[in-house]
Amino acid sequence: MVARSNPISSSAQAHKAQEDLNREILVVNSVTVDYPGVRALDAVSLAFRTGEIHAIVGENGAGKSTMMKVLSGVIRPTSGTIMLKGIQRQFTRPSDAIRAGIAMVHQELHLVGTLNVAENVLLGREPTRFLGVAVDHQRQHAVAGALLRQLGSDFDLSTLACDLSIAQQQFVEIAKCLASDARVLIFDEPTAVLGEVEANRLFVVMRRLRDEGRCVIFISHHLDEVISIADRITVLRDGKVVQAFSRNTSGIVQCEDGSIADEGRLAHAMVGHELSSIYPEKLYATCTSSAIELANFGATNKSHGISFSVAAGEILGIAGLVGSGRTETAEAIVGIRPCEGVLRVEGREIRFSNPRAAMRSGVAYVSEDRKNRGLHVTLSSICNMMLPSLDKVTRLGGIMIDSQSEQRISKNWIDAFQIRCARPMQAISSLSGGNQQKFALARWLEATPKVLIIDEPTRGVDVGARGEIYRIIAQLAREGLACIVISSELPEVIGIAHRVIVMREGRIAGEIPSERLALKDCQERIVRIASGLPEESVASK
Amino acid sequence: MNARIPSILRASQRALEMWGVIVAFVILFAVSTFNQGFDFLNPENFRALLNSNAPVGILAVGMTLVIISAGIDLSVGSMVVLAAAIGMTTMNSLVENGTSELNAVLLGGAVTILAGTVAGTFNGVLVVFGRIAPFIATLGGLAAFRSMSLAIADAGEIRSQSATMFSALGRGGVPIPGLLNSAGKPLTLSYSTVIFFVVAIIAQWFLSRSRFGRQLVAVGANETAARYAGISVSWVRLRVYSIMGLLAGIAALVQSSRMNSVSTSQLGLGSELDAIAAVVIGGTTLRGGFGRVWGTVVGVLILGMITNILTISGVSPYWQGAVKGAVIVLAVLVQRTSRE
Amino acid sequence: MNARIPSILRASQRALEMWGVIVAFVILFAVSTFNQGFDFLNPENFRALLNSNAPVGILAVGMTLVIISAGIDLSVGSMVVLAAAIGMTTMNSLVENGTSELNAVLLGGAVTILAGTVAGTFNGVLVVFGRIAPFIATLGGLAAFRSMSLAIADAGEIRSQSATMFSALGRGGVPIPGLLNSAGKPLTLSYSTVIFFVVAIIAQWFLSRSRFGRQLVAVGANETAARYAGISVSWVRLRVYSIMGLLAGIAALVQSSRMNSVSTSQLGLGSELDAIAAVVIGGTTLRGGFGRVWGTVVGVLILGMITNILTISGVSPYWQGAVKGAVIVLAVLVQRTSRE
Amino acid sequence: FSEAKPIISSTLTKSPAAQATNAKFKVGVSIPAADHGWTAGVVWWAKECSKLHPEIEWMIATAETPEKQISDIEAFMAKKVDALVILATESAPLTPVAEEAHNRGILIVNVDRGFLKPVADIFIEGDNAAFGRKSAEFMVEKLGGKGKAKGDIFILEGIPCTVNTARVNAAMAVFKTEPGIKIVGQQAANWNRQKALEVTETLLTKSPKVTAIWASDDDMALGAENALAEKGITGVWILGGAGMKDIVKRVMDKDPMFPADITYPPSMIATGMELASTVLMGGQRAKKMQFMPHHLVIDVDLILPENAKDYYFPNSVY
Numbered sequence A: 001m002v003a004r005s006n007p008i009s010s011s012a013q014a015h016k017a018q019e020d021l022n023r024e025i026l027v028v029n030s031v032t033v034d035y036p037g038v039r040a041l042d043a044v045s046l047a048f049r050t051g052e053i054h055a056i057v058g059e060n061g062a063g064k065s066t067m068m069k070v071l072s073g074v075i076r077p078t079s080g081t082i083m084l085k086g087i088q089r090q091f092t093r094p095s096d097a098i099r100a101g102i103a104m105v106h107q108e109l110h111l112v113g114t115l116n117v118a119e120n121v122l123l124g125r126e127p128t129r130f131l132g133v134a135v136d137h138q139r140q141h142a143v144a145g146a147l148l149r150q151l152g153s154d155f156d157l158s159t160l161a162c163d164l165s166i167a168q169q170q171f172v173e174i175a176k177c178l179a180s181d182a183r184v185l186i187f188d189e190p191t192a193v194l195g196e197v198e199a200n201r202l203f204v205v206m207r208r209l210r211d212e213g214r215c216v217i218f219i220s221h222h223l224d225e226v227i228s229i230a231d232r233i234t235v236l237r238d239g240k241v242v243q244a245f246s247r248n249t250s251g252i253v254q255c256e257d258g259s260i261a262d263e264g265r266l267a268h269a270m271v272g273h274e275l276s277s278i279y280p281e282k283l284y285a286t287c288t289s290s291a292i293e294l295a296n297f298g299a300t301n302k303s304h305g306i307s308f309s310v311a312a313g314e315i316l317g318i319a320g321l322v323g324s325g326r327t328e329t330a331e332a333i334v335g336i337r338p339c340e341g342v343l344r345v346e347g348r349e350i351r352f353s354n355p356r357a358a359m360r361s362g363v364a365y366v367s368e369d370r371k372n373r374g375l376h377v378t379l380s381s382i383c384n385m386m387l388p389s390l391d392k393v394t395r396l397g398g399i400m401i402d403s404q405s406e407q408r409i410s411k412n413w414i415d416a417f418q419i420r421c422a423r424p425m426q427a428i429s430s431l432s433g434g435n436q437q438k439f440a441l442a443r444w445l446e447a448t449p450k451v452l453i454i455d456e457p458t459r460g461v462d463v464g465a466r467g468e469i470y471r472i473i474a475q476l477a478r479e480g481l482a483c484i485v486i487s488s489e490l491p492e493v494i495g496i497a498h499r500v501i502v503m504r505e506g507r508i509a510g511e512i513p514s515e516r517l518a519l520k521d522c523q524e525r526i527v528r529i530a531s532g533l534p535e536e537s538v539a540s541k
Numbered sequence B, C: 001m002n003a004r005i006p007s008i009l010r011a012s013q014r015a016l017e018m019w020g021v022i023v024a025f026v027i028l029f030a031v032s033t034f035n036q037g038f039d040f041l042n043p044e045n046f047r048a049l050l051n052s053n054a055p056v057g058i059l060a061v062g063m064t065l066v067i068i069s070a071g072i073d074l075s076v077g078s079m080v081v082l083a084a085a086i087g088m089t090t091m092n093s094l095v096e097n098g099t100s101e102l103n104a105v106l107l108g109g110a111v112t113i114l115a116g117t118v119a120g121t122f123n124g125v126l127v128v129f130g131r132i133a134p135f136i137a138t139l140g141g142l143a144a145f146r147s148m149s150l151a152i153a154d155a156g157e158i159r160s161q162s163a164t165m166f167s168a169l170g171r172g173g174v175p176i177p178g179l180l181n182s183a184g185k186p187l188t189l190s191y192s193t194v195i196f197f198v199v200a201i202i203a204q205w206f207l208s209r210s211r212f213g214r215q216l217v218a219v220g221a222n223e224t225a226a227r228y229a230g231i232s233v234s235w236v237r238l239r240v241y242s243i244m245g246l247l248a249g250i251a252a253l254v255q256s257s258r259m260n261s262v263s264t265s266q267l268g269l270g271s272e273l274d275a276i277a278a279v280v281i282g283g284t285t286l287r288g289g290f291g292r293v294w295g296t297v298v299g300v301l302i303l304g305m306i307t308n309i310l311t312i313s314g315v316s317p318y319w320q321g322a323v324k325g326a327v328i329v330l331a332v333l334v335q336r337t338s339r340e
Numbered sequence D: 001f002s003e004a005k006p007i008i009s010s011t012l013t014k015s016p017a018a019q020a021t022n023a024k025f026k027v028g029v030s031i032p033a034a035d036h037g038w039t040a041g042v043v044w045w046a047k048e049c050s051k052l053h054p055e056i057e058w059m060i061a062t063a064e065t066p067e068k069q070i071s072d073i074e075a076f077m078a079k080k081v082d083a084l085v086i087l088a089t090e091s092a093p094l095t096p097v098a099e100e101a102h103n104r105g106i107l108i109v110n111v112d113r114g115f116l117k118p119v120a121d122i123f124i125e126g127d128n129a130a131f132g133r134k135s136a137e138f139m140v141e142k143l144g145g146k147g148k149a150k151g152d153i154f155i156l157e158g159i160p161c162t163v164n165t166a167r168v169n170a171a172m173a174v175f176k177t178e179p180g181i182k183i184v185g186q187q188a189a190n191w192n193r194q195k196a197l198e199v200t201e202t203l204l205t206k207s208p209k210v211t212a213i214w215a216s217d218d219d220m221a222l223g224a225e226n227a228l229a230e231k232g233i234t235g236v237w238i239l240g241g242a243g244m245k246d247i248v249k250r251v252m253d254k255d256p257m258f259p260a261d262i263t264y265p266p267s268m269i270a271t272g273m274e275l276a277s278t279v280l281m282g283g284q285r286a287k288k289m290q291f292m293p294h295h296l297v298i299d300v301d302l303i304l305p306e307n308a309k310d311y312y313f314p315n316s317v318y
């Protein structure tokens, strides 16, 4: 068991695996999943092969995660069957699937906060001594360490999961999945919380797994990633398979009809209609009075010497690698973390003791951690929607809540962001990941702040809706909102920001002024700044 | 905790769960009727049932709010006796100093409620500013408050010096037209019962329609998220414990006026468990973040009915505990199964 | 869901928190010594202190595990009395049927422990398969188990028929070389104390080193994560309640042998709160997912010291509750503040 | 209720009292916690008596359970007390520890509930069986006299435990012999006034035509009275017990609802403490024990209007 739990030492299996390449290992026959009010999956039939990376794409709420949860035994399908290696299987609980050799990285992070990294990685398959009673801590450390090193992430194995950053937590989840040494590995939007660099490391591993003859299932809303890595692509829409693509021998992705498929084709297949450029054209702010200004600001021992100023109507992008201290800085601004330095809002020097205070002076922060901080997942959509702006819907001197206007408002946003939810009273946890993100954003837009700090605005949001979100952000900026967009997705930052600051190890490492954003080497430049390389690339010299 | 879907409370389940507690109630009611016939259905019996469960009911209403905020209050019983002791001592000294009985009663009552509120707020301060787990903070209160009241009255009892008015309050009620009791006098709905229902209605309204209710739920469901959403968690917490104290004060008033005395060694002993049981039977989750007052009211009635039916049907005192325990568990079990 | 965990355990705090409970202990110890001097430091006094707190200590160890699994067990006190009652009845009937005393005692003991385990498992079944909130499931047990034992003994006491052996077990112990008690006999470390420490050490080992301990923490901290990792949550839960029952059985054995009788109306009354208090004072979070047995042991000693010092320093019985409550709260407060 | 046959402490020679004559005597008083009126009375009397003897170092500990009481007594032994005054929560569980104290030569005054072994130097007994019997007999008298008594009665029981069982069984033994007496309701009200109120109220809805209530305790008696008052039912009389002052007062005032009461004085703890101090003071314990009574039975007597004033202590809490 311990030997198994370490893929590195399994070259033997890797060899054996080579033989049964491209055999159908996992077959789904007309699987249907019904939720109260929604049919998440509608008679989906699919086949997954060994030795392939099979990408699933689709709008938010298309049913991707549901499909995967069926495969990994988290939910039983309403109807339909699953065949593994030609044998029909009925998974009643995740452990069944794991034993059958199917492991999954879930879209939402599920770590045990009070256990450390090593313990989390090998949770449920600890190397043991004394007839399997005692945990062998040395071996555990070794194995976990090895797994994480493959992913190129080297952080202290003894830190508790609850102290990890979102991105780090994601790496642990991936390592957990690798540790199972499964034949079928499912990655549900692993890259959503990763920066470009981290994502690429993951892809290396995924390719290796494929070459070992395993079946890798990959879900992502970054269509470029999908095109570049997937051997086959299946598009889901409203719980049905609408189209399939596959990579031909010469390595080009084609539709069934043989025509070459690009991101555009994919997007079209997903949303069912033509998509214009998702980035709105930029209107540069005329007003120069700064809405928010930082001078030598910093989140105590997380970031230092941050100085910038955002004018009303301006959108400032903050790029940087994972852990570069953007989130901490943002959290420090709104008073969640202790801070140092000077903060001015509309000229007045001020310091917030908590988000409430920040809100009162019109500064709002959308957390990147929607599950634990951004939303109340157990509460209804409406309740979440109105929390930050309850005053808007209260009558009788702010005591009584007017449910009509409450519902009207939520309805508006649900339409505006095309959020899929059966009933407005539906619990957030029952929404698809992307739709949750839309709520997390909408609730703060509803609060009509003067300064809005958005951390990872489109984490897990599909292309269509993403465009919508950008449009609304730009729209609000035009109406005089000062907006700070923190994002690990460079195209996004470049796409909507008027100005981009690049952070590195808690400091501002460089700035890209508006005129340079247009240039095509801009993206590469940002990456170089972020990772501390000389700004001018050898090529451009 | 739901086996399949990660979400703690699926909206869909709530609808069914709604009925669970009602189902449990109806079943128990049917059994009681079947078992005791008229003795149970007798309106006078109901009057007694409501009357004697009103105080714990008032506590349970407060407990519901506390539990929704992901807290708990073990000190309610002791708060009741402390508030009652202080209040009655005040009233008596006023009477002795020749204040008119009316004023004495009014002031005494006010002091009782105030004392409760202060005690509750004290709990709140420990929880919010001392950042002590509510369970342990109020466990301290459970021991401390009672022992204070013991000290006030030398562990004895304080007898009301109010000749008639105070006990009249406790005994009296609004007559129900057309009903007579066995002594041929018009049957009344005791004031305590009225207070209980009024309190419950107000609380339910606040919970579901007011912003405080909304904030309460948010804090209970996920404190961090609530803070990020700009809710002042401490303030919400503090208030809910003060409200609990206030209600304990009211319960104290109801009790002491009914007994027309306060026996410091007995009053409110162990009522915390009854209150919590009622809340949970009512479908409020101890995890916090979800709850309903009306459920608690039904829970109180269920518990009351159990004791009542046990008393009428003269089950051996030894076995009463067993029956009671079984029914509590079954009541909750019914709710679970009615969900599937 | 680990929604709240990020806020409860920050790396920086953890180190200090470790010491919090120790600090509390030391302070209390110093105060006691200062207040009572030799009377408190007297080894015989310690012997008494340990001896009388061993049973609740054994319960607290089990409670720690239950609470780490995000559960709670209010029925421990009643499990103790039920197990003790059944065990002793068996032993007595054996003696009466002329079984040799040794066998009677051994069998009786075995039955006691078995009975406890069964009761505990029963709780577990309710929680796991009935999916009833642990609080309410065991609240039912709290009422039911005691009333069963009342029924067994007509609410009286069951007196051991074992002439000498059984009580010898309860009052005996391993002599500590070089120490004499006030009667000039060699001072012993009572068996109960030894059992308590042995149990605690084993539990701590399992918690921090064994696979089961790992699963326990996972289930308590984030049930979903545990299930996704292929851990059988139900199985873990079930086991932890059985273990609680087992320990309750052991505690029952210790108690009944010590008293050489079982008083069904009072044995173990209210020990659930003591046990829980000890666990929380020891630094285990009621939210589940984090805890430590050694902390609980210190917690038990802290509580024991409070009672002991109150008893020998002749504080007015009325005020003892207040003092106890205050010290409990302070003990926890010290932990909090020592974290800053 | 085992009739303990106390004997003179065998270890007179090295009694701590002897050595400690010059030092302040230490006496540990271990009593049940004040969880109902009577026990509250016990605590109060214990404190009162301790005030009378500042020359003795009193330590009063209250216990909810036998466990707690045992640990209190062990703590006292560790503190080298010269005497122990024990009102046991339960007899059997306390016997082993009492025996140990006895073997150490500590003077033991056992109050109310006797140990199973003759380990007490002085045993002051409150006779629970007599309590039940006499009260029942009085009721029979009041209901028409032996053999022809008639009436429907309620029985209110205390916390299910040995004391209660003894009283109730003794009473039932009497009622059984009376065909005319119908027990129309019997419930435990835990010696608690509130519980008694609720229970009686419920029983009354079932059988409002009750003649009398055997409450077996004055707290419960007052609870029952509340219930009757709330229902406006009159003409029912109640027999409580233990001699709470306001009940005694009302017996004295010939209140028809309380024709009589039965004594069971919580002050017996003070008696025990007084005796302990007498024996200790000035040493010579062995000598004194030769003439000290070893077994005192505090008779439970019937309080009637005639003799009520002898049992009325206005300043007591109970």
Ligand SMILES: Nc1ncnc2c1ncn2[C@@H]1O[C@H](COP(=O)(O)OP(=O)(O)OP(=O)(O)O)[C@@H](O)[C@H]1O
Pocket (backbone or CB within 6 Å): A035, A036, A038, A039, A040, A058, A059, A060, A061, A062, A063, A064, A065, A066, A067, A107, A420, A421, A422, A429, A430, A431, A432, A433, A434, A435, A460, B005, B007, B010
């Ligand atoms: N527990 C649930 N209860 C009710 N409906 C649910 C539940 N889980 C998912 N759904 C619904 O099923 C549909 C598909 O959800 P799913 O999570 O599979 O979408 P998805 O393709 O993963 O979207 P995303 O890309 O945003 O993750 C959605 O409409 C969602 O609202």
Ligand SMILES: Nc1ncnc2c1ncn2[C@@H]1O[C@H](COP(=O)(O)OP(=O)(O)OP(=O)(O)O)[C@@H](O)[C@H]1O
Pocket (backbone or CB within 6 Å): A162, A163, A164, A165, A166, A167, A168, A320, A321, A322, A323, A324, A325, A326, A327, A328, A368, A369, A372, A486, A488, C006
């Ligand atoms: N669930 C969480 N629990 C505790 N801390 C968290 C959590 N999520 C985020 N953080 C905090 O937010 C910080 C940023 O986390 P993340 O991995 O998203 O880095 P990033 O946002 O990609 O980079 P940056 O820190 O520059 O924003 C982490 O360093 C961590 O301290």
Ligand SMILES: [Mg+2]
Pocket (backbone or CB within 6 Å): A064, A065, A066, A107, A188, A432, A433, A434
């Ligand atoms: Mg998804």
Ligand SMILES: [Mg+2]
Pocket (backbone or CB within 6 Å): A326, A327, A328, A368, A455, A486
């Ligand atoms: Mg971030």
